[in-house]
Amino acid sequence: MRNIFLLLGIGLLVACSSTPTETRETPKETAANLVTLTPAQLKNFELTMQPLQKKIIPYTIKLNGTADLPPQNLVSVSNALGGYVKATSLIPGKPFKKGDVLALMEDNQYIELQQEYLTTKAKLKMTEAEFERQRDLNQSKATSDKAFQQAAAEFQANKIALQALSEKLKLISINPQTLSSNAITRTIKLHAPFNGYVAKVNVNVGKYASPSDVLFELVNPQNLLLNLKVFEKDISRLAPGQSVVAYTNTNPEKKYAGEIIFTGRTFAADRSVEVHANLKNSLGLVPGAYVNAEIEQATTESWAVPEEAVVSFEGKDFLFVAKGKDSFELVPAETGVTGNNWTEIKNAAAFEGKNVVFEGAYTLLMALKNSGEEE
Template sequence: MKKLFIYIAVLFLSASCSSPSEKAIEAETPAEENAATLTDAQVKNAGIETGNVQSQNLNDVLKVNGVVDVPPQNIVSVSFPLGGYLKNTTLLPGMHVNKGQVIGLIEDQGLVQLQQDYLMAQARLHFLQQEYDRQKELSEQQVSSAKTFQQVQADFAAQKVQVKGLAEKLRLININPGSLTENNISRSVPMYSPINGFVSKVNVNIGKFVNATDVLFELINPDDIHAALTVFEKDMPKIKVDQLVKVSFVDEPGKEYDCEVILVTRNVDANRSGIIHCHFKTRPKNLLPGMFLNASIHIENVPSLTVPEDAVVRYSNQQYIVQVTGKNHFQLVNVETGLRENGRVAVSSTSTELSGMQVVTKNAYAVLGKMKNTEEEE
C-alpha cells in the first residue's frame, strides 16, 4: 500500500513538471491562420501560376424593370367649355384618332342662345358704326353737341367689346364667327380631336349632361411615349444620358428593342430607387402606357481592380483570393466580387489594398486545400 502511494505521487509530480514546458513549446510554434507554405515540388505538381491584380475598365449590363410611360404634355383631356348634352360619339378606348376628326357632338339650348346673342350684337354694332360716323361728321361741323357724339362713341366702343367677347366664346366651341349667319344657327356643336393619337379613356355616355369642368375623353399622343425604368439608388451613378438600353416585353421575351437614356431623375423615392427615362429608337407597334417591360442597361468603362475568374475561391460562404506573401508562401484575402467580362472579375476588399497585389491566378483551390488540410491536422 505504501509503495502504491509513492508511485502515484511520482506520477503527479512528473505531470506537474512537464506541463509548463509543453505549453512553452506550443506558444513558440503557433499555427498561422489561412496561410500555407508549399515546397517547390508541390507548386510544380499543382500547376500553380501567379500574377498581379490589374486595373482595367469593364463593361457591365444592369438588369432592371419598368413600364411604358407617357409624359404629361402628351396626355390630352378633352372637355366642352360651355357644357351641354352629349348627342353622339363613337369613341372607344384604344381607338386611333386623327387631328381634326369629329369625336363627339354636343347640343344645348345655351349654344343656340350664344349664336343668337352674337348675331344680334353684330347687327347692333353695324348700326352703332353708322351712328358713330354720322355724329362724328356733325360734331366736326358743330351741328350737334359734343356730349351726343361722346355718348355714341362710348356705345360704339362698348358694343365692339361685346362682339369681340361673344366671338371668342364661339371660337372656344369651334364655331367660326365670321361664317355664322341667321341661316346656319345650330343647336349642335361638333368636338374635334386636338391631336393624332389614340383614346385612353371615355368618361361619358350618349345623353349625359356634361359641365365645363368634366373630362369627356382622354387622348394620348404616342410620339413621345417612352420607357420609365426603376433603378436602385446604388446603381444610379452608373447611368448617363445617351447610354444604350435593350428593352423586351412580357409577350415578346425573345425580342429586344433599342432605346437610349434621355433623362436621369435627381431624386430617390421611399424605396431607395429612382426613375430613368428612355426613348425608343424604333417604336414598337401596339405600344400602350402601363405595359410592363424588362430592360438591360449597358454600362461601359467602369474602372475596376480585376483578377482572372479562376483566382477567386469560395470557402464557408466567403470569397477569397490567394495572396503570394513570399517564396511558396500563400495567404487568403477575403474579397467581394463585382463585374465580370472576358474571363476576368472585379474584386474589392475593405481591409486590404489590392492594387498590384501578387496572387495565385491558376489552381488556387490547390493552395486552399493545402491550407485547410494543414489546419485539420493541427
C-alpha cells in the same frame, strides 16, 4: 517481496516482446486550397494565365419600377357649353389621331350663340358708322360732345361684345371668321387634341352632359415618365441629367432611352427612394408597365480580371494563382464593381507579380472540390 519483483520483470519482458516490428506510413499532406494537375489534365484543360490588368470598368446600377403618365398626358375632355351627345364611336382602348372627331354634340344654345354673334356683328357695323359720323360732326362743332361720347361708348361696347362671343364660339370649335347666316349649325364637333388612345368613356348617345361633366379620358402615350426604385447604397451615385436605359421583361431587346430629372428625398419602408426619369421615345410602352432600367457610370482605372476568372466558394470570391507548371493555388479576392465582363480586384497587392488564371478557373475549382471529396 521476491515474488513481486519476479512478476514485474515478466510483465516488462512480455510488454517489450509485444511491440510491432512494422511501422505505418503517414499520408502525404496536401493543402486544401492547392490543386495539382496531371500531365493528361493539363493537356485537356483549357487554361490561360495573365497578371492583373488595368481597366476602366463602368459601374451599372440596376433598377426597376413602372412607366407612368405625367399629369399633362392624361386629358379629360369636356364640352365648355354642355349639350346632348348626338354621336360617338369611342370605346376604351381605341386609338385616335390628332384632329379626329371624338363626338358630335347638339344643343339649342349653339344656335343662339351663333345668332347673337351675327347680330352683334351687324350692330357693330352700324355703331361704327354712327361713331365716325358723330366724330366728324363734333370736329366741326355741329353736334355736342355728349352725343359723340355716347356714340363712342356704344361702338366700344359692341366691339367688346363681339370679341367675347367670338371666343365663346372658339370654345365649341366654331370659326367666327367663316360664320355666316347661311352656316348656322345646331351641332358641333369635339376634336382630338393629340395622337393617343381612349382610357375612359363616360357618356352614351342621347345623354346630356353639363359643362363640368367629363365625357372622355384620353391618354397621350408620348414621353412617358419612369418611376424607379433606387436603394440607399446607390443614391449618392445618381444625379439629374444621367442617362437611363429601360426595357420590359416581355421584350428586353427593345430599349428605351431616358434621362434622370430628379430623385426623391424620402425613404420607403424597404429603404428605397423614388427616381424619376423622362423617356425620349416611349412609343410601344404601355403606361403602368413594369420596367427594368440600367444606369451606367464610369469608374476610375483599377486592377481587374475577366469576370469568369472569379470563382465563388463557400460564399467568398477567389482567384487561382499559378504556383508552377502544374499547381494552382486558390487565393481570396476582394472584388469591386463588374462591367463589360471585367471585375475590379480591390486587394490587387496580393496578386502582384503573379499569373492569375483567366480562363478555366471554374474547371480548376471543380478539380479542387473533387480532390477534397476523395480524401
